Amino acid sequence: MNFRSFQVPYAVSEQYNKRAAYFSMEFAIHQPLKIYSGGLGFLAGSHLRSAYELRQNMIGIGILWKYGYYDQTRNQDQTLQPTWMEKIYSFLEDTGIKFQIIIHDHPVWVKAMYLNPETFKTAPLFLLTTDLPENDYVSQTISHRLYDANVSTKIAQFMLLGIGGAKLIDEIGFNPDVYHLNEAHGVSAAFYLLNKFKSVEKVKEHLVFTTHTPEEAGNEKHDIYLCQKMSYFSGISIDEVRKLTGIQDDLFNHSLAALRFARKANGVSRLHGEVSRKMWSHYDGICEIIHITNAQNWRYWADKQLYKAMEEGNDLAFDDRKNYLKRRAFEIVADQTGKLFDPNVLTIVWARRFAGYKRADFLTQNLERFEKLINNPSKPVQIIWAGKPYPVDYPAISQFNNLVHLSKNYKNVAVLIGYELTLSKRLKQAADVWLNNPRVPREASGTSGMTAAMNGAVNFSTDDGWIPEFVNHGNNGFVVPKADYENLSVHDQDNYDLNKMYEILEQQIVPLYYNNFETWRQIMKNGMRDVRFQFDSNRMAHEYYELMYK
Incomplete structure (x- = not known):
């Protein structure tokens, strides 16, 4: 050539x-x-x-x-x-x-x-x-x-x-x-x-x-x-x-x-x-x-069989496919950590670059509520963390390491390494809840939730980046209602967000998953539908030509 x-x-x-x-x-x-x-x-x-x-x-x-x-x-x-x-x-x-x-x-x-x-x-x-x-x-x-x-x-x-x-x-x-x-x-x-x-x-x-x-x-x-x-x-x-x-x-x-x-x-x-x-x-x-x-590119990221089952209105096939995707991803969890996760248990995943404002360890900042969440025998929860800190960002590395040490105390908490494209896709397929809790308004866009939704994960996020354009609370995902962040100290902002996150988890997300799975499944499907065209990168690549290059 x-x-x-x-x-x-x-x-x-x-x-x-x-x-x-x-x-x-x-x-x-x-x-x-x-x-x-x-x-x-x-x-x-x-x-x-x-x-x-x-x-x-x-x-x-x-x-x-x-x-x-x-x-x-x-x-x-x-x-x-x-x-x-x-x-x-x-x-x-x-x-x-x-x-x-x-x-x-x-x-x-x-x-x-x-x-x-x-x-x-x-x-x-x-x-x-x-x-x-x-x-x-x-x-x-x-x-x-x-x-x-x-x-x-x-x-x-x-x-x-x-x-x-x-x-x-x-x-x-x-x-x-x-x-x-x-x-x-x-x-x-x-x-x-x-x-x-x-x-x-x-x-x-x-x-x-x-x-x-x-x-x-x-x-x-x-x-x-x-x-x-x-x-x-x-x-x-x-x-x-x-x-x-x-x-x-x-x-x-x-x-x-x-x-x-x-x-x-x-x-x-x-x-x-x-x-x-x-x-x-x-x-x-x-x-x-x-x-x-x-x-993000739908063709590359989305699970096509999940979409097919949704389009055919075949709930049995839809549930079966999501269950299979979770089982397959949990083999990676078992391989890396020796922990056997259950595909029938509500699985929360936090996975992206580790950086201070993204607050990776946020849920663990109230250990009492964290333990209550993951030790509930009638409504069990599993949590997976993954992501790469910058190799000389020592606070982020110590945050990662603290989570590793914490995870040793629980058989339903795992921290994975090797967060690159393949693991990213697997974890989005493993997630029932894709957790995202940056300090508002410090996340420019935060696209991981888009590809999560393309794999039947329900977004749960603070109201930052692309989320205000996507999440309709309780319909296609869950979002922490914005406070007057500009007039809150960082400490107060963190307190407010953490409290709200636990409220939504304890009172809405966990009960819905276990008591009303029909509605949960509908929320999954709504997210898959809403992300499909509006947040497919073909729309974005087209807009760059129309709005920036012309």
């Missing part, structure tokens, strides 16, 4: 013929390709799958992480042990394209690998690596670990994605109408494009930006002089960078720069759009911020 005048290798649909290049630090395409950490990657993977289904003229640009994010293994006492293993991918094609970018005043060789659309049914994906014999060891490590903890390495990774990605596009002659930055990691592309187009207006014409972070602290900021030293600005002087980005202090704010270079930006849920507009409103010169609610 000739990669020098690259065309998307399938017939492009007329309504999606604008050429788009989609930059993301991570893509969760399929289990064998471990180049993702969490929700951002899951979202990007679904986006590329939908771009393929809709025949969009889009390519993905990412990085081939030699050691992935990390492999989640255990110490002798079952606690978390991050390990880094080299990954080998025989299904990627070498494009034969190599080029240099300047990092730290020093040329670094970059090679592009290619994921063919037919391999996993995605838009074409180019993955960049610096792990080459031509590079010194330090340069090789740029593409070793996703979100490296070393600040200089991380900035170099952002440059590899942004500058390297934009240069690759020139190398393959793709000539996109739109450069789409999924999060601000790749905003160094704007400086590369500025050298290319010679005008900010021209850059703006081509650049759009998706922000996923609803709090300023979560937006990457780095010392502007370090960025300059690393050649981040593609030879543009600091004075000129300040003039272009309006950043006057010594911290280069990647998201702020992206909002000033893009012609349009979007939040990833209706609520997040509002939060973002408010959050950035005191900055001048930023682009319009709309919202396009995140979604």
Whole structure:
């Protein structure tokens, strides 16, 4: 295949013929390709799958992480042990394209690998690596670990994605109408494009930006002089960078720069759009911020047999299928923890990235009520936790480890490792209740509940992210009613949420599951129906073309 005048290798649909290049630090395409950490990657993977289904003229640009994010293994006492293993991918094609970018005043060789659309049914994906014999060891490590903890390495990774990605596009002659930055990691592309187009207006014409972070602290900021030293600005002087980005202090704010270079930006849920507009409103010169609610690829995630039984109105087959899905997932629980879970028992699952605001261990903060919940002989409950903390986020790791130690006291509580695409799907199939309890409004979107609903799990969540657009309490899921969070301290907010969660569990969810399964089943089906089109990524991929690219 000739990669020098690259065309998307399938017939492009007329309504999606604008050429788009989609930059993301991570893509969760399929289990064998471990180049993702969490929700951002899951979202990007679904986006590329939908771009393929809709025949969009889009390519993905990412990085081939030699050691992935990390492999989640255990110490002798079952606690978390991050390990880094080299990954080998025989299904990627070498494009034969190599080029240099300047990092730290020093040329670094970059090679592009290619994921063919037919391999996993995605838009074409180019993955960049610096792990080459031509590079010194330090340069090789740029593409070793996703979100490296070393600040200089991380900035170099952002440059590899942004500058390297934009240069690759020139190398393959793709000539996109739109450069789409999924999060601000790749905003160094704007400086590369500025050298290319010679005008900010021209850059703006081509650049759009998706922000996923609803709090300023979560937006990457780095010392502007370090960025300059690393050649981040593609030879543009600091004075000129300040003039272009309006950043006057010594911290280069990647998201702020992206909002000033893009012609349009979007939040990833209706609520997040509002939060973002408010959050950035005191900055001048930023682009319009709309919202396009995140979604997940139905074809990849949904259990088709469950949907078939629902559509045929065959409740026997429906119950039987869900029971089978639970049994199959519980084999993983037994294998990892030696605990035998019962498919006829109400199963609550909390599984996603471990981060402080997501409050993984929330239910255990009232141990008395927790024990009452899981030790009820007439209405038993099983709980599973899983998820990967960032490998140097020590509070999140200790939260994970505390749950491991706690789980040793109960035969119906399990903590699993290896939360990647396959386990994610299995746990959604295992769940009767998909528990999600972030501190409102800190979850931009939180898409795991979408794929849970596609597998017959009932969402139970605080009212954050995509949930206000989906949950109709008691009809297709359950939601903690919003308090006046803005005027509550964190402590009071946590108390309020925890109390409400237990009330809903004790008085509504558990009794309904055991005393009125007909209604419970209807809630499952309503969730499956409501998530089917509104939160399928085909809708989202279509909206990006309509609202952002045109």
